[in-house]
Amino acid sequence: MICRVRSSGHGLSDVNKPIILSEDVNAVPIVVEGEAAVKAQxxxxxxxxxxxxxxxxxxxxIxxxxxxxxxPILKENYALDFTQIGLITLAFMFTSSLLQPLVGLYTDRNPKxxxxxxxxxxxxxxxxxFSVAHVYGVILIAAGLVGMGSAIFHPEASRVARAASGGRFGFAQSVFQVGGNFGSALGPVLAALIVVPLGQGAISLFSLIAAAAMFILWRIGIWYKPRIMPRVAKKAAREAIHLSSRRVNFALVVLMVLLFSKAFYLSSISSYYTLYLIHKFDVSTQTAQIYLFVFLASSAVGTFIGGPLGDRFGRKYVIWFSILGALPFTLALPYAGLVGTLMLSILIGLVIASAMPAIIVYAQExxxxxFGMVSGLFFGLVFGIGGIGAAVLGYVADRAGIDFVYQVCAFLPAIGLLAVFLPRLKYRAA
Incomplete structure (x- = not known):
């Protein structure tokens, strides 16, 4: 049986046509074994x-x-050097980055x-x-376990978001991803309010957050279980789009390069923005943290609007605009005053963050x-590129200065020109 989502007649015709005449609309046929297809919810x-x-x-x-x-707490409590701190990051990044596509590939074949x-x-x-670790090896294991949890969460959660999208795939990805943006912004604030004054043992309080998330995700699993398609027809999916395997692989490589430019630039902001502001404008640490929070909040807003814009105008155009469109602002940032830096960082966050939902949905299509493997691959790349970017840019900053880092990174959005090589996705009727 072949399932299609039909137009509802409420302004979503560009998204839900069974025969797609414009790009980026997913109506790929899905074969369900047995007589019953999953009905629209x-x-x-x-x-x-x-x-x-x-x-x-x-x-x-969070x-x-x-x-x-x-x-800083771990470094002070256990006299860790920067290499040991870097290994903690590596333990987290290794499990969270490398395992995500493998987890996604497994759940594609065996939905859980x-x-x-x-x-x-x-x-x-x-x-x-983390709350009880007093040995460096245990700290590494704790970081690896958190990374493993992230590796399992992202690809399957992205798939569930698609199942709950009602055909608005970009919107669903935006809603899903914006939560992560806000969580990343809140984590350091909660650490400053809770862990810094109370000490390492207070980290155990965050296990309550994990327990609450487990309960929510268990309920989501109950909703999702009857909606799992037992088998997706690989041949039917390939025949639905007018692209050869070679062109699909080339498009995926282009998307990865575009993701590199986005993630590497965002790494320069998230890792070194506070140090840059303190160095260049002599602001207090608290002021610099507020500026960083404003940037992260604007990125969350950009993530939220990027998906619906892709549904409305086509994901290729949103990818093009969101990466290349940030170029004028990134080029101006190193030469702006304090107020100008704040305004430019807001614009950069809004524009460049809108690319992620469009990139994920485009890759899924x-x-x-x-779906799971692709989602895990791209989410894993974000983690990996961010970690590598932080290390490389730190090395450059030590050698040439933090100002030089932002002058060089300003040109990264120019890589958005490669979006011209992304194919128009058109589907044939099944």
């Missing part, structure tokens, strides 16, 4: 699921960002509706270990039989 419950996924993503990323926020709650269980254990 009411918008209310689906929106509740999207909201629950976004909240879970927020809780997950705990992720907490790891980096407590580095309750794997989201299981993954959060690893994070729960990791948080408890290139490989509709591998």
């Amino acid at each position: 009411p918008a209310g419950p689906a929106m509740m699921v999207l909201g629950a996924l976004s909240v879970s993503h927020c809780l997950n990323d 705990m992720q960002s907490l790891i980096f926020a407590i580095y 509706p309750f794997s989201l709650a299981l993954g959060m269980g690893f994070t729960f254990i990791g948080m408890l270990l 290139l490989m509709p039989h591998r």
